[in-house]
Structure formats: structure tokens, C-alpha cells
Amino acid sequence: xxxxxxxxxxxxxxxxxxxxxxxxxxxxxxxxxxxxxxxxxxxxxxxxxxxxxxxxxxxxxxxxxxxxxxxxxxxxxxxxxxxxxxxxxxxxxxxxxxxxxxxxxxxxxxxxxxxxxxxxxxxxxxxxxxxxxxxxxxxxxxxxxxxxxxxxxxxxxxxxxxxxxxxxxxxxxxxxxxxxxxxxxxxxxxxxxxxxxxxxxxxxxxxxxxxxxxxxxxxxxxxxxxxxxxxxxxxxxxxxxxxxxxxxxxxxxxxxxxxxxxxxxxxxxxxxxxxxxxxxxxxxxxxxxxxxxx
Amino acid sequence: xxxxxxxxxxxxxxxxxxxxxxxxxxxxxxxxxxxxxxxxxxxxxxxxxxxxxxxxxxxxxxxxxxxxxxxxxxxxxxxxxxxxxxxxxxxxxxxxxxxxxxxxxxxxxxxxxxxxxxxxxxxxxxxxxxxxxxxxxxxxxxxxxxxxxxxxxxxxxxxxxxxxxxxxxxxxxxxxxxxxxxxxxxxxxxxxxxxxxxxxxxxxxxxxxxxxxxxxxxxxxxxxxxxxxxxxxxxxxxxxxxxxxxxxxxxxxxxxxxxxxxxxxxxxxxxxxxxxxxxxxxxxxxxxxxxxxxxxxxxxxxxxxxxxxxxxxxxxxxxxxxxxxxxxxxxxxxxxxxxxxxxxxxxxxxxxxxxxxxxxxxxxxxxxxxxxxxxxxxxxxxxxxxxxxxxxxxxxxxxxxxxxxxxxxxxxxxxxxxxxxxxxxxxxxxxxxxxxxxxxxxxxxxxxxxxxxxxxxxxxxxxxxxxxxxxxxxxxxxxxxxxxxxxxxxxxxxxxxxxxxxxxxxxxxxxxxxxxxxxxxxxxxxxxxxxxxxxxxxxxxxxxxxxxxxxxxxxxxxxxxxxxxxxxxxxxxxxxxxxxxxxxxxxxxxxxxxxxxxxxxx
Numbered sequence: 001x002x003x004x005x006x007x008x009x010x011x012x013x014x015x016x017x018x019x020x021x022x023x024x025x026x027x028x029x030x031x032x033x034x035x036x037x038x039x040x041x042x043x044x045x046x047x048x049x050x051x052x053x054x055x056x057x058x059x060x061x062x063x064x065x066x067x068x069x070x071x072x073x074x075x076x077x078x079x080x081x082x083x084x085x086x087x088x089x090x091x092x093x094x095x096x097x098x099x100x101x102x103x104x105x106x107x108x109x110x111x112x113x114x115x116x117x118x119x120x121x122x123x124x125x126x127x128x129x130x131x132x133x134x135x136x137x138x139x140x141x142x143x144x145x146x147x148x149x150x151x152x153x154x155x156x157x158x159x160x161x162x163x164x165x166x167x168x169x170x171x172x173x174x175x176x177x178x179x180x181x182x183x184x185x186x187x188x189x190x191x192x193x194x195x196x197x198x199x200x201x202x203x204x205x206x207x208x209x210x211x212x213x214x215x216x217x218x219x220x221x222x223x224x225x226x227x228x229x230x231x232x233x234x235x236x237x238x239x240x241x242x243x244x245x246x247x248x249x250x251x252x253x254x255x256x257x258x259x260x261x262x263x264x265x266x267x268x269x270x271x272x273x274x275x276x277x278x279x280x281x282x283x284x285x286x287x288x289x290x291x292x293x294x
Numbered sequence: 295x296x297x298x299x300x301x302x303x304x305x306x307x308x309x310x311x312x313x314x315x316x317x318x319x320x321x322x323x324x325x326x327x328x329x330x331x332x333x334x335x336x337x338x339x340x341x342x343x344x345x346x347x348x349x350x351x352x353x354x355x356x357x358x359x360x361x362x363x364x365x366x367x368x369x370x371x372x373x374x375x376x377x378x379x380x381x382x383x384x385x386x387x388x389x390x391x392x393x394x395x396x397x398x399x400x401x402x403x404x405x406x407x408x409x410x411x412x413x414x415x416x417x418x419x420x421x422x423x424x425x426x427x428x429x430x431x432x433x434x435x436x437x438x439x440x441x442x443x444x445x446x447x448x449x450x451x452x453x454x455x456x457x458x459x460x461x462x463x464x465x466x467x468x469x470x471x472x473x474x475x476x477x478x479x480x481x482x483x484x485x486x487x488x489x490x491x492x493x494x495x496x497x498x499x500x501x502x503x504x505x506x507x508x509x510x511x512x513x514x515x516x517x518x519x520x521x522x523x524x525x526x527x528x529x530x531x532x533x534x535x536x537x538x539x540x541x542x543x544x545x546x547x548x549x550x551x552x553x554x555x556x557x558x559x560x561x562x563x564x565x566x567x568x569x570x571x572x573x574x575x576x577x578x579x580x581x582x583x584x585x586x587x588x589x590x591x592x593x594x595x596x597x598x599x600x601x602x603x604x605x606x607x608x609x610x611x612x613x614x615x616x617x618x619x620x621x622x623x624x625x626x627x628x629x630x631x632x633x634x635x636x637x638x639x640x641x642x643x644x645x646x647x648x649x650x651x652x653x654x655x656x657x658x659x660x661x662x663x664x665x666x667x668x669x670x671x672x673x674x675x676x677x678x679x680x681x682x683x684x685x686x687x688x689x690x691x692x693x694x695x696x697x698x699x700x701x702x703x704x705x706x707x708x709x710x711x712x713x714x715x716x717x718x719x720x721x722x723x724x725x726x727x728x729x730x731x732x733x734x735x736x737x738x739x740x741x742x743x744x745x746x747x748x749x750x751x752x753x754x755x756x757x758x759x760x761x762x763x764x765x766x767x768x769x770x771x772x773x774x775x776x777x778x779x780x781x782x783x784x785x786x787x788x789x790x791x792x793x794x795x796x797x798x799x800x801x802x803x804x805x806x807x808x809x810x811x812x813x814x815x816x817x818x819x820x821x822x823x824x825x826x827x828x829x830x831x832x833x834x835x836x837x838x839x840x841x842x843x844x845x846x847x848x849x850x851x852x853x854x855x856x857x858x859x860x861x862x863x864x865x866x867x868x869x870x871x872x873x874x875x876x877x878x879x880x881x882x883x884x885x886x887x888x889x890x891x892x893x894x895x896x
Contacts, residue, residue: 209611216651
């Protein structure tokens with residue numbers, strides 16, 4: 001009964017969030033979800049078959065090329081709305097429509113964006129760049145989407161926070177479904193799940209084999225930003241990126257000169273939490289090198 | 295009624311057709327059908343089910359001593375006694391009769407190896423036996439159980455019950471010079487290498503148990519390296535002949551896996567968190583506990599995977615179950631093409647640059663299970679899987695060229711007939727031969743179907759449906775092509791009146807069994823699609839006494855072991871059901887405020 005009541009409250013809150021309270025920042029307590037998700041399971045994911053099939057227009061409405069027809073929502077989709085999460089419905093809709101031309105491609109990905117702190121902080125810092133947060137937990141994705149909508153509404157100028165968005169995805173499996181080869185210039189991996197147990201290491205977001213996929217979607221010269229409060233994980237990430245022939249570690253000097261580094265260190269939700277607990281933060285940046293001749 | 299087993303896997307080497315019946319390999323002359331030679335698995339491999347269960351019960355009953363016993367069994371000192379147990383039990387364990395002087399892992403490893411078997415993943419939480427077995431192992435209950443659970447992750451078989459392991463070759467391939475044949479016995483996850491004398495006679499040279507069950511193997515163009523793709527999504531390179539350097543192996547290369555993920559090296563126990571890492575009360579408690587336990591068990595090492603003490607190197611990986619792998623060549627360079635259950639086809643460079651992903655061929659809506667590059671068109675890739683179409687790609691560019699119907703009503707659908715009811719299709723084999731300057735003949739078979747779909751690939755790369763051929767005698771298990779023919783191996787179990795049909799076919803002049811005088815309906819069937827005649831010539835290798843009858847009751851197990859493609863499909867439940875996630879959400883609602891250290895947040 002208890003959970004039933006809570007769910008009702010949550011649904012009511014979130015329905016209101018979409019309409020009358022659209023300008024209000026969402027409250028996290030209505031979007032809680034278990035912290036860990038199994039990246040090997042099939043879940044209930046919706047993803048494009050190919051990057052070209054994805055319609056980004058509802059995610060970045062300010063960056064839609066002009067002179068295109070509005071996509072028509074079929075009635076079935078409206079009915080759907082109540083049944084599935086907002087983020088799910090949105091991506092299904094984005095896949096059903098004929099993709100609209102965008103004026104820009106996404107260039108920055110925040111893998112495991114959590115509650116979106118980094119996205120919100122990066123938005124003014126990289127105003128002309130499209131930034132996408134990818135998060136595997138449905139509830140958390142909904143939260144970030146509501147948060148971005150509220151921020152956009154509050155600013156009221158059709159300019160602020162238009163360059164950030166978030167969708168639900170399992171990047172360990174489906175990164176190449178969303179991004180073309182060499183599309184991205186930056187990938188952020190902030191406070192990933194440490195998976196302490198050795199038998200869970202395959203679930204870590206950084207591994208020799210996954211690094212090949214990051215290299216695939218990154219342009220040569222593109223950068224992977226990592227931060228964690230777990231020393232062992234830091235060493236793991238450094239070890240795996242340094243061992244990967246497509247990446248080299250960026251020197252500390254250059255790292256500290258990068259304007260994104262302080263944002264990542266200070267503005268992520270988890271970064272703030274670690275700071276509150278006086279924890280350590282380990283940062284490492286890696287550059288995607290040119291492929292060797294073949 | 296006895297049940298016969300078919301040839302579940304075949305490989306062609308010049309004019310020699312190798313066909314595996316369970317773990318036994320028979321060599322035939324492909325054009326005459328004459329039996330040349332046989333290689334027999336050194337242990338009995340089919341035991342009646344009741345025996346198997348009895349043995350299983352015994353094994354589970356006295357699990358406390360299992361490890362030592364197993365080590366004994368596998369050391370082959372009491373081989374005869376042990377054999378029944380070796381081969382019968384429903385085992386979540388490897389069944390390799392270790393033989394002195396061969397390259398198998400040490401006894402110690404043997405005893406560990408069985409635990410993280412994929413079968414455990416298969417059985418998952420559904421199988422109470424796993425649970426029992428885990429509990430039973432009094433000495434290290436926690437570890438064993440943890441291992442079992444660790445394997446539950448959605449590699450696609452969540453709802454399927456464990457199959458009693460029947461050892462059988464699930465992959466077979468030969469080096470291009472025909473000197474070696476390499477095969478994988480799935481139940482033991484072991485790669486077997488044989489030397490081939492050129493006339494069908496095989497001599498075993500090594501057995502190498504892999505950390506995870508291989509699902510596809512290929513040999514690189516220089517005949518030096520085996521690439522093994524496994525169900526955990528990884529591809530390993532290992533030398534064809536153990537001890538030799540695999541191709542493209544540059545010792546100074548940094549490509550190798552850093553130590554943490556190298557299978558087998560036991561890591562000394564190390565705290566991965568410290569009081570500054572974890573924030574919640576619960577996490578602090580957990581850390582305290584960890585410390586206490588560690589103090590009690592000095593010298594405890596966290597063991598991850600069974601040790602694999604032969605040379606093998608991780609070259610690439612997907613976070614998804616791999617289903618097939620082929621090698622392509624473009625401008626003189628080799629590429630590794632891998633397919634997974636999540637609809638991807640990935641094109642990576644060959645060794646030693648396999649870490650560079652060149653492209654993806656994306657377009658499948660369902661799992662991909664078979665990849666094929668016609669020899670006549672090395673730039674083209676034909677892929678099939680759970681979709682009711684074959685896909686034709688320019689694999690180097692990642693460009694989809696054509697989609698063409700396959701499976702039920704393929705003929706009607708390829709002529710553009712109006713919507714026909716959709717049937718699930720699981721393509722299980724594609725093969726081809728170059729017929730003449732104008733055409734290459736492509737043969738395609740689907741799981742649980744006795745239909746051979748024939749396509750023609752024109753010189754300029756257009757794929758056309760030609761016809762379908764009903765092989766009648768049974769479901770197609772595998773198909774291979776020589777330079778002028780496609781051979782399809784048929785499952786003899788699913789057709790009761792096949793003998794009559796065979797006779798009828800012969801009378802119609804469509805084909806001729808090789809030796810009708812001695813024709814025995816219990817023998818194995820091959821259908822061959824030869825040249826343009828499109829006639830089917832069943833080949834009956836009568837001259838060889840084939841395996842024993844399958845004991846009563848094992849048929850279901852055999853069927854499960856043979857028909858695995860369709861199970862790759864994501865079910866509607868997985869697609870639409872959200873109940874699991876809802877539960878997760880609720881669980882958090884109930885304990886609001888509890889957060890793990892280092893959630894994926896930013």
C-alpha cells in the first residue's frame with residue numbers, strides 16, 4: 001500500500017511537472033532509482049538502429065534547421081504517454097518521425113550523466129556546442145529532462161540551456177547507435193559506478209575493449225575526461241586508457257588549463273557530494289590519437 | 295525408439311568434408327561421399343539420462359569433497375570408473391579428460407574451471423540446482439555462490455533451463471593449407487587443434503580450455519592465429535600451434551590488456567575504497583565488515599577467473615554476446631567482422647591493430663547470427679539473424695546495399711506480394727560457391743526448418759532469390775560449400791518417413807544415394823546442392839558405423855544443444871516489460887536517501 005501511495009504521488013507530481021509547474025525545477029525525491037543498473041541486461045531500451053535514424057529535433061528544438069515540416073504525433077502515441085516514462089515516449093517519438101535536419105551535430109557526450117549537474121554547468125561554458133547526457137536509469141533521465149525543461153522555461157529567452165539534453169541509453173552496448181564515427185570531440189565519464197568486486201570489472205564503463213568504442217565515436221584530437229573519488233578506479237581507468245593505443249594521457253599542465261576540468265570537478269552532483277565529505281577527487285584526461293596507417 | 299544424432303557441424307578442406315557428430319569427427323570425400331577416416335572422442339559422450347541424473351545427485355550429495363575427487367577424476371588415474379561421471383552429469387562443469395602430455399590446464403585449474411561455466415549463466419536464478427550446489431560446497435560457500443550469481447547477466451538465456459551438457463563440436467574450421475583443423479567443444483569451452491594428414495586423418499595436438507564458451511572461431515589468413523569469439527563478447531587471439539607466436543604479435547605493442555582484466559592472475563586482496571571514498575552509513579558499515587573479514591582471513595586472495603596458462607590475447611570485445619565472426623580483406627589488409635546479439639555488425643582492423651574499429655554495419659532489427667563473405671565478392675557481406683530478411687552490405691564502408699526476404703514465404707515476398715503473416719525466422723547458416731562468371735550460388739538455412747533457400751549473386755553484386763528447396767528428411771543443421779556444391783547436414787530426428795522420401799526422390803531422378811543396397815534409414819543425411827542442376831543428392835555415408843543410438847530421454851537435451859539460434863531473440867517481455875525496473879524503483883522509494891558510493895552521477 002505504501003509503495004502504491006508513493007507511486008501515485010510521484011506520478012501526480014510528475015504529471016504536474018509537465019504542465020502547470022513546468023517552470024519549477026523538479027525535486028529529486030520523485031525521481032529516485034536504485035543506484036546500480038546492470039549494463040548487460042536487455043532492459044527496455046529504445047534506441048535508433050543507426051545514428052541517421054535519430055531525430056534530435058525534440059531534444060534540441062532551437063537547433064532545428066528551418067523550413068521543415070512539423071512532425072505529426074500519431075494518436076497512438078498520445079495514448080502511450082500515460083503508460084510509459086516521459087523519456088521513453090520521447091525517444092520512441094524521435095525514432096518514429098522522419099529525422100529532421102539539425103544545424104549542428106552533438107559533439108559532447110556525458111556518459112552516465114546522473115542528475116545532470118555537469119550538463120547544466122557546461123551549457124553556458126560551451127554555448128555553441130550540443131551536449132548530450134546519457135543515463136541508463138529511467139527515473140533519473142526523466143529528472144534531467146524535466147530539469148532542463150524547467151531551466152529553459154525559466155530563462156524564457158529561447159537561448160539558455162537549449163544546447164543540452166539527456167536521453168536514456170546503455171552506452172556500453174549502444175554508443176555506436178547514437179553517434180557516427182568521429183562525431184564527438186569530448187566525452188565525460190564522471191564518477192562512474194566503481195564496481196569494486198573483481199568479478200564485476202567487466203561492468204566498468206572503462207575497459208580495453210570499450211575504449212575502442214570511445215575511440216570510434218571520438219574525432220582524432222578529441223578528449224575523454226574522467227573523474228572519480230575512488231583511487232583504485234582512477235588507476236584502473238588510467239591503466240586502461242594508457243594501455244590503449246588510440247589514447248594518450250594529457251599532461252597535468254594541459255589538464256589544469258582546460259576550462260572543462262574545474263567545471264567537472266566542482267559542478268557535478270557527485271563532485272559536490274564528495275567535497276561535502278572531504279573526499280578525494282582524481283582527474284585524468286586522455287586524447288584520442290590519429291589511427292596509425294594500415 | 296532410438297534416436298540418431300545428425301552432423302551438427304561441418305568444415306570443408308579441399309575435397310574433404312569434415313563432419314562432426316557430437317564430439318566425433320568423420321572425414322568424407324565430398325564428391326563421392328566415401329568415408330575416409332574418423333576421429334573419436336576419447337570418452338563416451340552419450341549416457342542415458344537416468345544415469346546422468348543419478349550421478350548428478352550423487353555429485354551434489356557429496357559436494358564437500360568434490361574438488362579433490364574431480365581433480366582425481368580428471369587426472370585420468372581412475373579413468374574408467376570416472377568416465378560415467380565425467381560425461382554424464384548435468385554438469386555445470388567442464389568435462390575434459392585430461393591426458394598426460396597435452397596442453398590442458400593444471401589439475402588445480404581444472405577443479406576451478408567448472409564453476410564459472412556459461413551454463414550457470416544459462417540456468418540463472420531459475421535453476422535451484424545452482425543454488426543447492428553452491429550451498430553444498432561447504433568449504434567456500436560464499437565464493438561459489440557469488441560466482442554463480444555473477445554470471446546471471448542477461449546474455450540472452452535468462453529463461454532457458456540448463457542443458458545437460460552433451461559434448462559436441464560447435465565450431466570447426468581448417469587452416470587454408472588444410473594442415474590443421476580447429477574445433478570447439480562447447481560444453482567444455484575447449485579449443486581442440488588437430489593435425490590433418492591431407493587425407494582426412496586427424497591427430498590431436500592440443501586442447502585449450504577458454505575462459506568463456508567460444509561461439510565462433512576463424513583462422514587468420516597467414517594460418518598462424520586462431521581468433522576465438524566468445525559468449526561474453528570478447529575475441530581472443532591464440533596461436534594455431536601452441537607455443538608459436540601468433541601473427542601480428544609485436545611484443546613491444548601496448549595493445550595487451552592491462553593486468554586487471556587479464557584472466558587468471560589472482561589479485562592480492564586490496565581495499566578499493568577507503569573511509570574517504572564512501573559516504574553513507576551503510577557503506578561505512580560494509581567497509582568495516584570488509585576489514586574485519588580480511589583480518590580474519592589473512593592471505594585471502596580474490597580469485598576472478600580460472601587460470602588459463604597458454605598464450606592468448608584479448609583483441610577486441612563487445613558488451614554483448616557475440617554470435618559470429620568472419621575475416622574480410624580490403625586492399626590487401628585483413629579485417630575482423632564480428633556480429634552480436636544486439637543487432638551490431640562491427641568491422642575492426644585485423645591483427646595487430648584490432649583495437650581500431652573501422653565501421654559498423656547497422657540495420658538489423660533483431661539479433662545477427664550469421665555472417666558470410668562470398669569468395670567471389672570479397673567486398674560484400676551477407677548477414678542473417680532474427681530478421682526475416684538477409685542484409686547485403688559493403689562491409690568496409692558499412693553501407694547497406696540490399697535487403698532480401700528469407701524464411702517463410704520468401705519467394706512470394708521477394709516478388710513483392712502483399713503483406714504476409716510474419717513468422718519468426720532465425721537464420722542459422724549461409725554458404726556460397728562461385729558457379730560461373732555470371733553467378734555465385736548462395737545457400738541459406740534457417741533453424742528448425744528443412745528448407746534450403748537458394749539465392750544468386752550476380753557478378754555486379756546483385757542478390758536475387760532463386761528458389762527454395764525442401765530437403766524433406768529433416769531440419770538443416772549446418773551447411774558448407776566446396777568449389778562447386780553446397781552440402782547441407784540434416785537432422786535425422788525430425789522426419790519419420792525420410793527413407794520413403796529418399797527412395798521417392800531417387801526414383802524421380804533428382805538424386806541418388808551413394809549406396810542404396812546398404813541404405814539404412816538410421817544413417818545420416820546430407821543434401822547437396824550441386825552446380826546449376828539444383829538437384830539434391832543425398833549422401834549416405836554408409837561405410838562408417840556411426841555413433842551409438844541416443845539413449846531414451848536425452849533427445850530434448852540434444853535438441854536444446856542443437857537449436858540455439860532462436861533463443862538469441864529478445865523476448866516481448868524483455869522488450870516491453872518494465873516490471874523489473876519498477877521494482878527497482880520501488881525498492882529505492884522504500885529506502886529513500888540510501889545512495890551507493892560513487893553512483894554514476896555528474
